[in-house]
Amino acid sequence: MIKYKEKEFKTAINKLKFPDSWFWARYTINPYSGCEHACIYCDARSQRYYLEDFENEVLIKTAIDRKLELRIKHARKLLPDVVGAGGVNDAYQPCEKKVENTRNVLRVLAKYKYPVNIATKSDLITKDINLFKEIAQQTWCTIGFSITTIDEDLAKFLEPFSSTPSKRLEALKTIKNQAPNVQVGTYFMPIIPFLEDNDENLKEVIKKSKNAGADFILFSPGLTMRDLQAEYFIKKLKDSKYKNIVHPLLDLYKGQIYPPADYAQKMYPILLSYCDKYKISIRVKRWIPSDYRKWNYKISELLLNKEYIDAIKTGKSNKTMMWAGLNLNNLEESILDVYKRGELLKLKNFNEKIVEFVKPFIEKSKNLKRKTGLDDFL
Ligand code: SF4
Secondary structure (H helix, E strand, O other): OOEEEEEOOOOOOEEOOOOOOOOOOOEEEOOEEOOOOOOOOOHHHOHHHOOOOOOOEEEEEOOHHHHHHHHHHHOOOOOOOOEEEOOOOOOOOOOHHHHOHHHHHHHHHHHOOOOEEEEEOOHHHHHHHHHHHHHHHHOOEEEEEEOOOOOHHHHHHHOOOOOOHHHHHHHHHHHHHHOOOOEEEEEEEEEOOOOOOOHHHHHHHHHHHHHHOOOEEEEEEEOOOOHHHHHHHHHHHHOOOOHHHHHHHHHHHOOOOOOOHHHHHHHHHHHHHHHHHOOOEOOOOOOOOOOOOHHHHHHHHHHHHHHHHHHHHHOOOOHHHHHHHHHHHHOOOOHHHHHHOOOHHHOOOOOHHHHHHHHHHHHOOHHHHOOOOOOOOO
16 A cells, blocks of 8 residues: 655755756756655665655655745846656656646746657656647657566566566657657666567667657666665565576676676667667767857767767777766856867866867857857857
């Protein structure tokens, strides 16, 4: 039996130091704490989240929409940017049907023109299509369905209280058809070793997502195996018809949180070849503001995407490029002005190679002729 409790939280929205290059979120909002979906691999069970009994007790954050509106109205430094919902809770878990915390939060975000990115495992999300359409029209809206298998039996075991994969795909299709301006896709993560990493599953998840209308697939081979979360997952496996994977799984991880790097590296070419075959992007197209951040965000997207794609293709990550891309999001003037002063090398983590790479893109900008300063770019 799930217990629901109302609780007032101090903050409605959290600002991240840097956006991430997967979901591009700069802020996070969790309308609930705890998750009824109770996926057996969920990382929320690990000690780092301090969430006791997270699947049996859901905290409903009271007045979250009013708190959010107050914060937006009174914060001088809160610039509109992508708000992510659906971290270690699902914004569309069953109680949303009655409580509507997520819907109320979306209304506020739409009113103040904040872009939104939501990850879910529920087809309940289709109830808010009109709001997504409105947000996408004003700024940007991205919806990603977490789908890791098309085997309904396996999904029932792994994610007992979520919508089935076919219902999630149906919801994706509905959103794409009714709100084509919303970017939709599949979060193919975690891909669980020995259960979901077979060729047929990789191909089918990608193919079915594409057929449903997905614009992107984000994939991540392997799952984390962290303290209490790993214990719970292994216990569930041992009591199931999938118990034969316990030993191979433990052998693969050897007590570590992540599978060895060569595990993911062997899977990337297969995943890339299917994404290529079905012509589906492996990155989410970023929201670009129209103020002084415009070219900072464009160049940051370019650097972060290049770093990611090079890393999965070669196995070598370029941390300098990654930090150059991340730091650019916090620059308090336009990179175009820095370029005009001939000072690109002064930007954090920029080196000769990075400057050579970004220069042709900056030079293409029609905004180069504009006056220096924080004026509008439109
Ligand atoms: S839907 Fe997400 S947050 Fe909820 S239990 Fe599953 S993995 Fe955890």
